Amino acid sequence: MSMNGTGFSALTEQEQAAATEAGRLLFAGPCDFFHGAQALDQLPPPGLPEIAFAGRSNVGKSSLVNAMTGRRSLARASSHPGRTQQLNFFDLGGRLVLVDMPGYGFARAAKAVKEDWQGLMFSYLRGRPTLSRVMLLLDARVEIKTNDREAMELLDRAAVVFQCVLTKCDAIGQRQLEKKQAEVAALVAGHAAAFPETLSTSSESGLGIETLRATLAMLATPAG
Template sequence: MTDIEQEATEKAAALEAGRLLFAQECGFVAAAETLDRLPPDSLPEIAFAGRSNVGKSSLVNALTGRKTLARTSNTPGRTQQLNFFKLGERLLLVDLPGHGYAKVSKSQSKNWTFLVKDYLRGRVALRRVCLLVDARHGLKDNDRELMALMDKAAVVYQVVLTKTDKTKPAELAAMIETLSAELSKRTAAYPVIFPTSALEGAGIEALRAELATLALQR
């Protein structure tokens, strides 16, 4: 078997593993507004973070092949808790409150910020954070603040571009190049960027394959 054939075989196996994992039963486990309400960290966890209305809930739904698993809304700031979903007794998927939405109260925003920061710093089972970034707009200051926190806490995170169906190929390529250059300077950033579209399904299989590898980590 040539190197190219070996690579193709491994890629196909990874895609199939991702498909099988995310085809398993996935259900809501818990919603936590405070750290003492977090479920036991007995399974590897993957958290989804990003600015309000970036498409976190839509991506979770697309990954699991379900339309209403995670609540979606056109109104930013609707996710106000850490929402946990158990995937096939293998993973916990965690939908974090969106950051950067100005119309919530200052006290509410402060509470969400403390909750997310404490979760990211202290959750033993957390294997990776998917930092969702709108492909049209790129990183914002709120994203960079969260990245700095994860760099300091040694929490591995990867950038997942959303809404790529709303960008032109050249614009998307330029965005990926710009992000790659910035991520190369970050200590905890996973170097591979995943462009996705929850609407069209682009990149979903590749992201499933990547995340499936984390289900083996205990």
């Protein structure tokens, strides 16, 4: 049964168990960087389904990719915002491609560089036939920024399905997390391209990593 249009929480208990195991197996396999692109004409040929990770600089994109794959340095995590300056492509077991996108909102980046990043992001999002979903990362500890809202509007215009993923959820209490989840749910309800289910994660504690893996496994090319 295909579940690639269904949120994890909407699955039956048996389906959730199957999806969780599929996610474990998928991410237990090889995951290798194979391409970096700083311009549209440098993109690799379309092939496998692609899942792009987007978010503000220092939201934890690289750390989340590393946590999902169980590798400490697959994606380059840094305490310096704006370090990722290109689209980085990772082949996940020959079934799915993970794309680490440049962070947005890095105030100290030169204006011309920021404009180049934004132009590349929109061109990639709008014209990539194999792009299955964008995982839009939001820091659970801080308020939703103007550039987060602008990113959602850009994804609406590009007509690309995006799913919000809260990061660093271990750093706040359960009541704060529930409040943030409700805030994001209300926000995405107003966006045509938004997937209705928001995921809550922590690269440090492992919260939500199994669910995120399962969600991506439902979007991957079937095994075998």
